Amino acid sequence: MTTDLLNLLRCPVTREPLQLEILSKGMKLYDGQEKEIILTGILRSSDCVYPVIDGVPRLLVEACIDYQDFLARHISNFADVKNTFETKYRGLLNFVLKKNKRTKQSFSQEWGLFDYETDKVWDADQEGMLDRFLRENDESKSSLKGKRIFDAGCGNGLLNQSIAACGAEIVGMDFSLSIERAFKQNTNSMALFIQGDVQFPPLAFESFDIVHSSGVLICTTNSELTFSCLEPCVKQGGKISVWLYHFRDDFIHNLFNKVRNYTSKLPVKFQYYLYSLTLLPVSYVIKRMKGNKQNKREMMIDILDWFSPEFRWEHAHDEAAAWYTKRNFHSVKVTTNELFGFNIIGVKG
Numbered sequence: 400m401t402t403d404l405l406n407l408l409r410c411p412v413t414r415e416p417l418q419l420e421i422l423s424k425g426m427k428l429y430d431g432q433e434k435e436i437i438l439t440g441i442l443r444s445s446d447c448v449y450p451v452i453d454g455v456p457r458l459l460v461e462a463c464i465d466y467q468d469f470l471a472r473h474i475s476n477f478a479d480v481k482n483t484f485e486t487k488y489r490g491l492l493n494f495v496l497k498k499n500k501r502t503k504q505s506f507s508q509e510w511g512l513f514d515y516e517t518d519k520v521w522d523a524d525q526e527g528m529l530d531r532f533l534r535e536n537d538e539s540k541s542s543l544k545g546k547r548i549f550d551a552g553c554g555n556g557l558l559n560q561s562i563a564a565c566g567a568e569i570v571g572m573d574f575s576l577s578i579e580r581a582f583k584q585n586t587n588s589m590a591l592f593i594q595g596d597v598q599f600p601p602l603a604f605e606s607f608d609i610v611h612s613s614g615v616l617i618c619t620t621n622s623e624l625t626f627s628c629l630e631p632c633v634k635q636g637g638k639i640s641v642w643l644y645h646f647r648d649d650f651i652h653n654l655f656n657k658v659r660n661y662t663s664k665l666p667v668k669f670q671y672y673l674y675s676l677t678l679l680p681v682s683y684v685i686k687r688m689k690g691n692k693q694n695k696r697e698m699m700i701d702i703l704d705w706f707s708p709e710f711r712w713e714h715a716h717d718e719a720a721a722w723y724t725k726r727n728f729h730s731v732k733v734t735t736n737e738l739f740g741f742n743i744i745g746v747k748g
């Protein structure tokens with residue numbers, strides 16, 4: 400991270416601005432030049448502490464558990480700090496630990512397979528991803544210039560680089576470890592990355608021209624609840640854009656959804672081997688017969704994305720439109736409508 404990002408960060412628990420203690424600095428290539436970054440540090444609010452590790456602020460509510468070894472090494476009274484936090488926020492901490500555990504594991508495994516050199520993201524190359532983003536958000540390359548965007552659940556972070564290249568400042572956030580590779584791979588200084596939970600966004604409210612969350616709400620505990628946690632980040636006159644699964648009247652699709660209700664409960668590593676031996680060969684033959692050129696990793700990522708996450712919700716278009724109207728968003732419209740899902744946007748205020 401760089402200090403520029405600090406103004407935008409908030410404690411996900413108390414919503415206060417954060418104080419930064421820098422532990423170490425390093426250099427990273429941005430826009431063709433070596434730039435100084437903060438490699439490790441501690442971010443503090445009145446009640447909470449969060450680490451910066453390998454250049455990425457770790458702003459999860461459960462950071463004091465996930466990163467306790469790092470924090471204990473760098474904060475002399477960490478045991479007391481943790482104890483006070485756990486006593487004051489016991490219910491919250493138990494809640495987030497339980498709700499996030501399996502989803503974090505599942506997406507860390509899924510994006511861990513991704514090869515940045517060769518693989519496409521949802522069948523699209525870099526240009527195709529940007530094109531899809533522009534259609535979903537009803538924007539053009541030139542209209543993005545100067546905008547501040549929040550990509551809530553950014554996955555591998557590749558799209559963020561293309562958006563930043565259009566002149567937008569974009570904060571990509573994910574709670575899985577995909578965020579570490581997203582940060583490392585990026586060389587555009589306008590693309591920033593943080594680890595955080597979309598249900599506790601660690602960012603200043605009313606600060607973003609666009610909040611974009613593609614394929615994320617539907618794998619949280621409750622899609623509309625997550626929508627209501629993200630929409631305060633949108634500025635007045637800004638928009639929120641979400642991509643959601645919709646219902647499909649298709650026997651195989653609905654059978655697969657029934658199967659995943661059981662298999663998604665298995666240990667994530669076991670699921671990887673199970674699907675590699677069962678679904679992957681079948682998918683490979685069918686996709687090749689249809690002329691689909693996806694490589695095996697891309698196919699496996701598609702399979703894991705469907706079968707492995709703990710939650711997978713589907714929504715009607717009108718239901719999602721109501722989320723916007725209830726919260727005083729206007730100009731609500733479905734911008735893209737595909738086989739598995741749709742994108743919907745609305746303007747605040």
Ligand SMILES: C[S@@+](CC[C@H](N)C(=O)[O-])C[C@H]1O[C@@H](n2cnc3c(N)ncnc32)[C@H](O)[C@@H]1O
Nearest residue numbers: 506552553554573574575595596597613614615
């Ligand atoms: C299907 S992927 C989509 C990634 C990216 N938006 C894209 O379109 O390629 C869903 C992403 O949401 C992230 N995610 C799921 N629940 C989350 C949460 N509560 N907080 C932050 N990220 C979350 C996952 O880690 C995963 O990277």
